[in-house]
Amino acid sequence: MRSDSLTLTARYVFPVEGEPIRNGWISVIDGAISRVGRSYGLRPDFDLGNVAIVPGFVNAHTHLDLTPIAPQADREDGTEDEVRWLRRVVECRRATMPDESRQAVAKNIRASLDAGTTAVADITPAGLSWNAISDSPLRGIVYAEVLGLKRMRGIQTNSDAWEWIASLGIEDDGPTRRLRPGLSPHAPYSTAGWLYRRASTGKMPLSTHLAEMPEERVLLETRGGPLRDFLEEIGAWDDDWKPLGPSPSDYLRSGDLRKCDWLIAHGTYLHSAEWWALRPGLSERDRRVAIAFCPRTHARFGQRKHPYRPMLARGVIVCLGTDGLASSPSLSVLDEMRFLHRADPSLSGSLLLTMATLFGAWALRIDDVAGSIAPRKRADFAIVALPDRDEADPYTLLLDSDLPVVGTMSDGQFVAGPWTNP
Numbered sequence: 001m002r003s004d005s006l007t008l009t010a011r012y013v014f015p016v017e018g019e020p021i022r023n024g025w026i027s028v029i030d031g032a033i034s035r036v037g038r039s040y041g042l043r044p045d046f047d048l049g050n051v052a053i054v055p056g057f058v059n060a061h062t063h064l065d066l067t068p069i070a071p072q073a074d075r076e077d078g079t080e081d082e083v084r085w086l087r088r089v090v091e092c093r094r095a096t097m098p099d100e101s102r103q104a105v106a107k108n109i110r111a112s113l114d115a116g117t118t119a120v121a122d123i124t125p126a127g128l129s130w131n132a133i134s135d136s137p138l139r140g141i142v143y144a145e146v147l148g149l150k151r152m153r154g155i156q157t158n159s160d161a162w163e164w165i166a167s168l169g170i171e172d173d174g175p176t177r178r179l180r181p182g183l184s185p186h187a188p189y190s191t192a193g194w195l196y197r198r199a200s201t202g203k204m205p206l207s208t209h210l211a212e213m214p215e216e217r218v219l220l221e222t223r224g225g226p227l228r229d230f231l232e233e234i235g236a237w238d239d240d241w242k243p244l245g246p247s248p249s250d251y252l253r254s255g256d257l258r259k260c261d262w263l264i265a266h267g268t269y270l271h272s273a274e275w276w277a278l279r280p281g282l283s284e285r286d287r288r289v290a291i292a293f294c295p296r297t298h299a300r301f302g303q304r305k306h307p308y309r310p311m312l313a314r315g316v317i318v319c320l321g322t323d324g325l326a327s328s329p330s331l332s333v334l335d336e337m338r339f340l341h342r343a344d345p346s347l348s349g350s351l352l353l354t355m356a357t358l359f360g361a362w363a364l365r366i367d368d369v370a371g372s373i374a375p376r377k378r379a380d381f382a383i384v385a386l387p388d389r390d391e392a393d394p395y396t397l398l399l400d401s402d403l404p405v406v407g408t409m410s411d412g413q414f415v416a417g418p419w420t421n422p
């Protein structure tokens with residue numbers, strides 16, 4: 001076998017752009033897919049057996065520097081109060097040294113690769129995770145977090161973020177880069193409007209937590225409520241703070257913010273009348289705006305039903321993320337898919353896999369190289385063990401199962417699992 005080429009067969013290949021292929025075959029040359037189709041009994045270099053080959057998962061929202069925070073049942077139904085959880089995150093962050101965070105990043109990159117993830121949208125303080133991710137097989141965007149309602153805090157996080165971006169010395173920030181920097185104003189309740197506006201001046205991709213909980217809208221409308229109590233308690237409230245507007249979506253459409261790419265974490269409490277701001281091509285032609293929905297984090301806090309289905313029906317791109325380990329039991333996008341499938345079995349497997357792969361790739365502007373199994377794209381795959389049964393709908397073999405990801409390929413190289421490249 002030529003060292004720069006390899007061929008794979010599997011019981012199923014799920015190309016995403018196309019129907020599942022039974023007895024699938026994939027040829028890879030120089031790290032790129034050259035052919036995908038049926039095996040027709042040809043002998044491959046690697047017969048992976050009773051598995052599915054799917055595109056590498058795209059984790060559209062995570063914080064790889066965060067460590068687990070044990071769930072607490074604040075309410076009778078066992079769910080947790082999100083504002084109380086925020087207090088625990090702040091305590092945890094204040095007690096964590098940068099070296100500990102870097103160790104968490106290294107561990108969480110490994111866990112992500114083992115879970116079949118090949119691209120991430122990672123949010124981190126001033127590029128903390130950048131070196132480790134750029135040395136890893138992952139592609140995607142590392143967003144530097146900016147936050148602070150108080151002016152001095154905002155100036156500090158803002159200058160840290162911009163200094164980090166300048167230190168990268170990246171001249172061409174085109175989507176051809178494997179890993180790109182971005183900025184993440186944390187959330188309207190924690191981040192002054194000027195920080196959002198400043199973030200929009202860099203022509204960089206942006207991400208934010210938006211309309212995650214009802215308390216945010218209360219704060220924007222009244223400057224009061226539980227979030228204000230929380231901010232006062234941790235010393236983060238500023239009496240002079242004014243929101244960009246009374247609605248979370250004002251943070252997407254004020255001034256140049258309407259021209260930026262946005263990856264919106266959650267978006268649960270955006271009114272349906274505000275969804276137009278999320279539709280590709282409506283507000284600005286080439287702008288990409290997507291929702292990153294994190295099903296298990298969402299369930300932990302017992303928020304209202306997430307509107308991902310009506311959003312999808314109206315043309316909003318909804319991708320899947322795990323969020324960080326502070327709110328999520330694992331960094332596996334497949335676990336998120338299965339959780340959502342159990343909660344909403346009528347959501348088609350095909351759409352669900354697209355949300356976990358191609359939609360995330362689109363939001364990160366890497367859909368020309370990743371997100372589906374198609375000729376000329378990079379050979380980024382997750383290899384998932386399949387149960388020994390047949391199903392009329394092959395997607396249920398992936399979803400009605402607890403069998404794990406058994407291997408991961410990035411750029412045609414095995415990066416997790418028992419196989420090694422020749």
Ligand SMILES: [Zn+2]
Binds near residue numbers: 061062209265323
């Ligand atoms: Zn988050």
